[in-house]
Amino acid sequence: MNPGLLKLAVVGSRSAYGRLAGIAGGVAAGVCLLLLLWGGANGLSARDDRGSWLRETGRPSVAASPTEDPTTSGPGTPVPLTTDTVLMEANPVEVFRDQLINRRDVAAFSTTTVKIPGIVTPPEPGRYYASPALQRLIASTPRDELGDRFGTFAGTIDDNALPGPDSLIVVTGATEAELRQNGRAVLVSDFTTNPYGGSTAAYNTVLSIGAIAVFFPVLLLISIVTGLGAAQRRERFATLRLIGASPQVVSRIAAVETAVPSLIGALLGVVLAIALRPAAAQIPVNDTRMFTADLVTGWAAAAAIVALVVSASALVAAHRTARAGIGPLGVTRAVHEKTPTKWRIVPLLAGLAAMTSAIAITCTPHLRSPWLEMPLLIGGFALILVGIVVVGPWLTRLVSGMGLRQARSAAGVIAASRIQRTPVATFRSVSGLVIAVFVVSVFAGASSIIESTEAPPARPGLLQPTSLHATVGAGHTPAQVSSAARQARGLPGIRSATIGYGPAALSTRDASPEIYLRAADAPALGFQDIPATEIVTVDTSFLYSWTTQPRALTPAPAANLDEMVPVVIVLGTDGTPEAIDRARTLLNSSGVTAHPAATSRDTGLQSSTRLIQGLAVLAYLGMFVAVAIAGLSLAVSTAAAILDRKRVLGLMRLMGMPVSVLRRIITLEAAVPLLSVLLLSVGLGFLVAWLMVTGINDSYRMTWPAPDYFTALGLSLLLAIGAVTATFSLIRGTTAMTTTRFE
C-alpha cells in the first residue's frame, strides 16, 4: 500500500487527529479493563487455590461401633493418630469484631509427615501460627480480647497458603486429648487442592457467567470507539475512490487506519493496567484484598489481548467499509440501514430456551449431568446477551415509529425520524447501558437468594444480642465451670455469667431438651415473667440464633441443680465490641467449652451463605464495572453521533435552530432506545437470575433485590444523563458557525 495514500487517509485534518485520539483512548480504557478483569478472574482462581486447604474435611477420628439395634450406633472407637496423619478441628465460629477467623486446631506427632500448608511443622500445644494480617490484629489488640485465645505465637503462615493479604487464619497446637474431647476432630493425611469441593461446577458456572457479563460491555465499548467518525471517513474514502483507489484498497486503508490507533490504544491499555494493578488489588472481595501478583496476567496474555483487539477492530473496520459500498462519486445518497425485522428476537428466544432446558434437566433426576446443564446455562446466558443487542434495534424502531406519529416538536420529529431510519446505530449508543442494566438485574436477582443475617431484635424470652453462650464439654465439673464464670464476672464490660444445667452435657445422647436455671439468674438472660420457684427451665432452642419466637420459663419444682451437670454458660456484656471479644476470649480459652462461644449475630458470618455472599461482592463489583463502561460507551457514541452529523446540525443552527433544540434531539436519541429496552432488560435480568439460581441449585429462592440494586439502577440512569450532558459542550463547539462555514 502506498504510504503517502495511507497517510492521506489516516491523518489529514485536525478532526482526523481527534478521531484517532478518541479511538486510541477508548481502546486503551477497554484493554486496560480487559486485562484487569482477566487478572482479577485469574487472581480469584489463584486465591481460591491457595485457600483450598481450608476446605479439607478429613476423615472421622472415631470409627462407629456396630450395635444390635440398627437404628443406633455405639459410642465409637477412636481411630489412632499416626505419623502420617494430623488430628484437626475446624473451629466454626472464631470471631473478632464481626470478622470471621479461620481457625484450625491441630494435634500431631513431632515426627509427622503431614505438611500443613504455609507452615514448616505443626505447632506444639499452646502455640500458634497466624496469617500476617491476624498477627497484626493480635499485636494491636489487648491479649484478653484476642491473643489469649490462641496461646504463644510460633510464626506466620506463608503467603502461598493465604487467599489474600487480609486473610485471618490461625493454626493452633493442641493435645490429642483436647481435640478428641468433643468428637468433632478429623484425621487428615493430605490437604485438598480442590477449592470448591462439590460446588466446583456451580462456582465455575457462576464465574463464567460473571465473566461474560462483564467482558461483554468492554467489547461493546471497543466496538463503539473504533466506529468513531464513520461519516467523515466515508467522505475521505470516497475521495480516494474518486482518484482511483479500488474498493479493496479502501478497505485495507480502513483496516490499517483503525489498526494503528487501536494498537497505540491497546499498548497504552497494557501500560495503564500495569500501573493500576496495585490500586485494583486494594478492592476487597470476600473480606480480603488481593495480592498485586494475583492480578498479573503475563506477557503472553497481554500480547494475545492486544493482538485480538487490534486485529478484530481492523477486520471490523474493513468489513464495515466494504459493506458501506463507497463509490467514486462519494456518499451522494444516504446509505440506509436494513430495516430490522421481528426475526431479530430469535437469538433471545434461543437463549431463554437454552436456559429453560437447563432447568428442565435439573428437575429431571435421570437426565442430570453438569456436562449438559452448565453449557446450556452458560451458552444460554451468552445468547441472551447477544439477543438483547440484536433485538434492541427492532424494539427501538417500533417505539420510535409510535413516537414519530405522536411527535409535536422539531426535536421530537428529528430524533424519532433518525431513530426510525437508523435504529441499529442509535441503539448501539445505549446498548452498553442496556446490557449493564440487564447484568445488574441478573446479579441483583441472584444475590437476593442470600438470606438475611440480621440478628433478631432484643426481646424478653430471646437470647440477648449482647450476650455470648458456649455449651460446656462433657466431663467438666461444676467447679471448673463456676471458676470460669467467676473469672468472667471480674472482667470489664461483663455484666453477668449464668450457668445452665441439665442431666447430661448437650453434646451427648442423654441431653435434656430443657436447660435448668436458677430463677434468680433468669433476669440476666432477659426474662421478665419468672415463675416463683427456685429453679426454672427453658427450652434448649432458646440458645439457637434462628429462634425468633420468645421462649417461656417454666417452673421446675423437683429439680436439684447439685445433681446435674453444667451444660451451658452465658455471659451478658455491655454490648461493646471489646467486652464481647473479652468474653469470647475468656470462654474459648477456658477449656470447659465444647463449642466456641457465639453471639446470635455470629451465625451470619459463617455457614454456606458465605460463598454466595462472596459471589454477591463480585456481582456488585461486576455491576460497577459494567455500568461505568456503559456510561463511557454512551458518552463516546453520543459524541460520535454529533460528529457524524456536524455539518447538517451546524446548518440547522445557522438557520436559526437554538442549541437547546439540538440538545433535546441528542437527549431524545439516547432516551428513546434506552427506555424502549430498559424494562425488557430488567425483566429478562430477573428471569435469567431465577433460571440461573434454580439451575445451579433448586433449593435457592429469589426474593426482592437489595436496596443496592435500586441504587445501581439510579446510578445507571444518572450516568446516562451525565454521559449525554457531557456531550452538550461538543454540540455547541462542533456546530458553531465558524466550524460549519469551513465544512
Add this chain to the structure above:
Amino acid sequence: MNANDTVAPILSARGLHHSFGQTEALRGIDLDVHAGEVLAVMGPSGSGKSTLLHCLAGVLVPDGGSVTYRPAGRAPVETSALKEPKRARLRLTDFGFVFQFGQLLPELTAADNVSIPLLLAGTRRPEALRRSRELLERLGLEGLGAKLPGELSGGQAQRVAVARALVTSPAVLFADEPTGSLDSLASENVLTLMLELVREAGTTVVIITHDARTAAYADREVIVRDGAVGASYRVSA
C-alpha cells in the same frame, strides 16, 4: 433612479470588516439591500462573498462595522450588536437560507424537513405538515413529501431546501450557491420556481453565485473582490 432607492433599505451594511486569523475577508464593505429586490453577489473564490452573506444574515458578527435590518412594521435592528440567541431567533423568523448541498436532514422525509422551521416557530405539526405539502406542490414536488432526501434527485432536493427556506414566509432569503451542484436544466428549474415564489411574496433575496446565468435572474448584481465591493449595477430585464 429606482423606486427602491428612495426608501430605506431592508438591510444595510456599513464599513464591514471581518478576518479569519491573518486573512482579511471583508475590508470595509458598504452595501444596501432593498426590500423585494433580488440581489446577486458575484466574485471569484475567496473574495469574501460568503462572509458578506453570513454577516448580513447575522450568522457571523463582523469584527468591525454594522449591519442594520429594517423589518416592515417594526423598529430597525442592528443585528451585528445582538447576542447569538436573538440573532438565532431572527434567522428563524425573518430569514430563510438555501445552501449548495448537504442541508437536508437525511433521516427526515421531504415534508418533515420543510416543516422543521415551522415547528421551531411553534406551529402545530399537522398544520406545519399541511403548509409544507402545499409549498412542495407549488415547487412541483407533489407526491414526494414522504420521500427521504436520499431518494430525491439533486434538483428535487434543492427544491425541498427552497421550500424549507420559504415555509416561514421570511422577509429575506439568503441563498449561497443554491444551484452550484446542479446541472443547467435543474438550475434553471430551481431558480425559476424559487424566484416565482419570492417575487409573489415580495421576499428580498441575496444570492451568492459564481454563475453569470444565475446572476441574470437578479435585479441587481454586486461584484466582490478582495473583500470589497468592486462594482454594482442593475441587471437589464
